């Protein structure tokens with residue numbers, strides 16, 4: 001069982017999406033919606049974190065090129081008459097460091113990236129580079145619930161051998177297109193359409209080990225054959241198995257990055273979740289973070305939490 005309420009002396013802090021302004025910008029938020037510019041497109045989408053807050057710059061909403069309205073069943077409609085994108089199937093792209101990520105309006109309201117993850121991608125790349133030096137070989141990195149591959153590509157481009165696991169075939173195909181767009185198609189990434197829980201359980205049985213593990217589980221999800229993943233029900237065993245898959249505590253390198261966007265699950269919960277599976281004495285090396293988006297006017301929009309552990313972070317404060 002995870003020791004969820006063990007006390008932690010971990011670092012806590014905040015990281016905000018880091019993109020150059022021409023690539024991504026949160027322009028305004030309020031009244032349950034957010035207005036973001038992804039490269040050439042300005043998107044107006046629902047945002048529960050923006051409920052109960054007033055819009056600060058009403059004028060800027062007139063620049064919207066596509067607006068999403070949620071309907072029943074978690075899907076909705078885009079009004080995209082103003083979309084400028086002229087790529088195949090209305091796709092366009094943004095860049096972050098060496099990665100180029102393709103964007104497309106999706107019936108769930110997503111577009112292919114969660115910009116609040118950008119500081120985590122930078123952290124992963126740093127960890128991979130220093131672990132490569134320490135180990136004298138390419139670190140093995142496992143990315144679970146890996147979506148369109150932002151984290152997988154950050155790790156692979158920094159020099160890792162990556163196993164990318166997501167249950168959605170079209171999403172894994174999208175991640176491979178992102179690898180191509182980033183000039184990283186030949187890097188060592190295993191692209192797997194798999195149930196994350198099933199995959200980690202099998203890896204544990206086989207005795208396989210990873211130097212770094214990334215997990216960003218959704219509140220609800222499902223495997224390729226429909227097997228449900230429920231955050232509240234499956235999180236403990238998922239993280240416990242991730243702990244087992246990490247190289248032993250005496251390894252000179254290694255990291256674990258857990259993030260989530262589940263309502264009511266805070267920074268402290270994230271720290272306690274991770275600390276329960278680390279080798280004893282490693283708690284002080286965990287960073288608990290709130291993820292967020294920086295608005296042009298200086299306000300911040302909450303976008304989830306993360307806990308990051310690295311065997312090489314002893315005594316250091318947040319790096320991003």
Ligand SMILES: C[S@@+](CC[C@H](N)C(=O)[O-])C[C@H]1O[C@@H](n2cnc3c(N)ncnc32)[C@H](O)[C@@H]1O
Nearest residue numbers: 117145147166167168195196216221222223229
């Ligand atoms: C919140 S997104 C992850 C975002 C990603 N970490 C990023 O920032 O780019 C959740 C992803 O989990 C996948 N997923 C949901 N249930 C799953 C399951 N049981 N096994 C594997 N992947 C699953 C979905 O297909 C989706 O791509």
